[in-house]
Amino acid sequence: MASSNQPLTALAMAVLELLHERPMHPYEMTQVMRQRRTDRRVKLRPGSLYHTVERLESQDFLEVVDTQRQGRRPERTVYGITELGRDTYAEQAREMLATLAPDYTPYPMALAAGTELSREDFLEQLGLRVMNLRQQLAADKVAVDHLLGEDLNRMYWVDFAYVNHQRKSELEWTEKLIEDLESGRITWPDEKPEQRPELSIVETKDETDDQAS
Structure with missing residues (x-):
């Protein structure tokens, strides 16, 4: 055929x-x-x-x-x-x-929808994700040790190494998000944002003029 x-x-x-x-x-x-x-x-x-x-x-x-x-x-x-x-x-x-193909993984969508939860609920779910990622990374290590024991050319499992790296990056990023939310560096939508000094338009313009001169 x-x-x-x-x-x-x-x-x-x-x-x-x-x-x-x-x-x-x-x-x-x-x-x-x-x-x-x-x-x-x-x-x-x-x-x-x-x-x-x-x-x-x-x-x-x-x-x-x-x-x-x-x-x-x-x-x-x-x-x-x-x-x-x-x-x-x-x-x-x-x-x-x-080719860069569209990525339809659900995590970004869940993050966007997360503000429909309470801050505490959102943090709890992120904590569960961190726990699951750590468990998966532990399982990945067992698999890597097995593959290394087989003395298999690494190009035959470079795809697995890539996915493992993605998981590590996702864990690091998620832990940082939790830390930022808990410390107040990122505020919840219904919370009053921290007062931060902002650069005025005049100051910005003056600095631009100084650089141009």
């Missing part, structure tokens, strides 16, 4: 990424993705993965290279990536690396 010009899904990209290393059957793909925490950036469900593999095969991006059977377990089909699959993967990777 002729290949589609539709962009590859995130799960399809993850499958092709793995098959650049070696041929695998879908169950092994699932296990490796979980070990490498790929399921933190891609919705990974066994049914959807098998469907994705079938679609990639129908588009000639994958091909069957072997079948395996262990004991009484069902026969497993091993897939390898085709040249068309490699070319399509590389083409989409180039576009995704260079």
